[in-house]
Amino acid sequence: MKILILHSDVPADAGEDELDCLTQAATIGEAISTLGHQPATLPFGMDLRANISGIREHQPDIVFNLVETLAGKGSLNHFATALLDFLHLPYTGCRTDAMFITSNKPLAKKMLRQAGIATPAWLTLEGETEDLSREDAYFLKPCREDASVGLDDRAVLQTRNPQTIRDALRERQEALGLDCFAEAYIDGREFNIALLASDQGVRVLPPAEILFVDYPPDKLKVLDYRAKWVEDSFEYEHTVRSLSIAPQDESLADRLREIALRCWHLFGLRGYARVDFRVDGQGVPWVLEINANPCLSPDAGFAAALDFAGLEYTAAIDAILQDALKP
Ligand SMILES: Nc1ncnc2c1ncn2[C@@H]1O[C@H](COP(=O)(O)OP(=O)(O)O)[C@@H](O)[C@H]1O
Ligand SMILES: [Mg+2]
Numbered sequence: 001m002k003i004l005i006l007h008s009d010v011p012a013d014a015g016e017d018e019l020d021c022l023t024q025a026a027t028i029g030e031a032i033s034t035l036g037h038q039p040a041t042l043p044f045g046m047d048l049r050a051n052i053s054g055i056r057e058h059q060p061d062i063v064f065n066l067v068e069t070l071a072g073k074g075s076l077n078h079f080a081t082a083l084l085d086f087l088h089l090p091y092t093g094c095r096t097d098a099m100f101i102t103s104n105k106p107l108a109k110k111m112l113r114q115a116g117i118a119t120p121a122w123l124t125l126e127g128e129t130e131d132l133s134r135e136d137a138y139f140l141k142p143c144r145e146d147a148s149v150g151l152d153d154r155a156v157l158q159t160r161n162p163q164t165i166r167d168a169l170r171e172r173q174e175a176l177g178l179d180c181f182a183e184a185y186i187d188g189r190e191f192n193i194a195l196l197a198s199d200q201g202v203r204v205l206p207p208a209e210i211l212f213v214d215y216p217p218d219k220l221k222v223l224d225y226r227a228k229w230v231e232d233s234f235e236y237e238h239t240v241r242s243l244s245i246a247p248q249d250e251s252l253a254d255r256l257r258e259i260a261l262r263c264w265h266l267f268g269l270r271g272y273a274r275v276d277f278r279v280d281g282q283g284v285p286w287v288l289e290i291n292a293n294p295c296l297s298p299d300a301g302f303a304a305a306l307d308f309a310g311l312e313y314t315a316a317i318d319a320i321l322q323d324a325l326k327p
Contacts, residue, residue: 001037003321004060005029006080006091008069009043016229017149024066024296031317032064039064044080046071051083062324063091065293068146075144077103092324093271094292102267102290104144106181112287115266117259119287120184120278123165125173137185138165139222142178146291149178151224156185186278186286190223193260194274194294194305196316197323202264204257205305211240241301243308256285263290271320274302 007025010018025041032039042054044067055063067080078099084091094102102108112119121135124143138157142149157168165182173180190212194205212221215238227235245253260275267290274294277285294302298313306316 001061001321002059003032003037003039003062003064004055004058005032005039005041005064005066006044006055006084007041007066009045010069014072017146017225018069018072020229020295020297021066021068023298027298027313028064028066028296028317031314032321034314035318035321037321044070048083052087055084055087055089060089062321063089064321064324065091065093066296068293073144074103074146074149090324092293092320094267094269094273098267098269098292102269102292103146105141105289106143108267108290109183111266112263115262117262117266117287118284120186122181122183123162123169124181125166125169135160135184137187138168138182139185140169140172140180140182142176143181145178148223148225148228151222152226153220153224155222155224156220157182183288186280186288187221188278188280190221191256191277191279191285192274192301193256193277194272194302195260195264195269196272196306196311196319197270198319199322202261202269204261205302205311206243206308207245207253207256208301208305208308209242209245211242213238213240241304243304252279252283252285259285259287263287267292271323272296272302272316 005025005028008021010021029039040058044051063084065080068074068077070076070079078096081096081099085096106122106124109119109122140155157165159165169180169182190210191207193207196203196205210223215221223239224235226233227239230236256277263275264273269292274291276288278288279285296302303313306313
């Protein structure tokens, strides 16, 4: 089969978070060749007509969708799937509605809350959703960006006063040039669960815990931009992924798997996905966000979970391609 790997049109001077898309394209291209298919790559940019003619020229049997940003904005990633829908081409990963909803964190949280899945209390500038008086600290996050864009030590606010939070939100929005919301800060452990489509339905991969090793007591334990992308930073070097679950955490792991699976069905996810959690001091898991089409780089969490589960990376790419052909 001809597989067109469609990826974000990333300028050479883009940040590591965006450039990573090219690493994924190269690794997936190799896997596609190993599977006996013909890979080709194409950047997806702002010119709709150029995208359409570029895609048509390749006459792909399947498009492997790695478009994470458009014009540098994660908030526009659903443009690629919308165009592929328009062209009636089979493509990997999540469909347009799931891309749109999960990329809008407050909207996804609203759906989680309605489905009875715990997600931390939040506040947007348009209106708060619940009583904030129970929480001591708030985390200010962009509504529609991924990859910890805009997250650093200044993102947390020690207050429970809605007016103070709103003022800080306005300031943060202006500084970042991005819409932001405030979310109750969950001071606890961090886990994520990867999910992969298969012939027998979705497969829930082993939970991964992110350990914050030797973090000074006054330092915020969060996977911020530096922890994810700045290789020689303290944060990058002191955040470690652990896939071995201690016996006393088995029931927590089961609970995380069950919630991740509910998220898969609630958001109509396809192909592959990852759910990020924080677990509070009482052992309650809170869903932070749903990642439709998470990073498939060889050094990222998804590949690590595959490896721990004893699944070959190439077999996972095959499963994702097979899923693209399902109605
Ligand atoms: N409400 C929260 N409480 C505690 N930590 C948080 C919270 N929200 C985000 N974080 C931290 O910030 C990281 C990135 O946030 P997340 O919502 O997953 O956005 P992104 O799309 O940037 O990955 C998380 O992995 C976690 O370490
Ligand atoms: Mg995340």
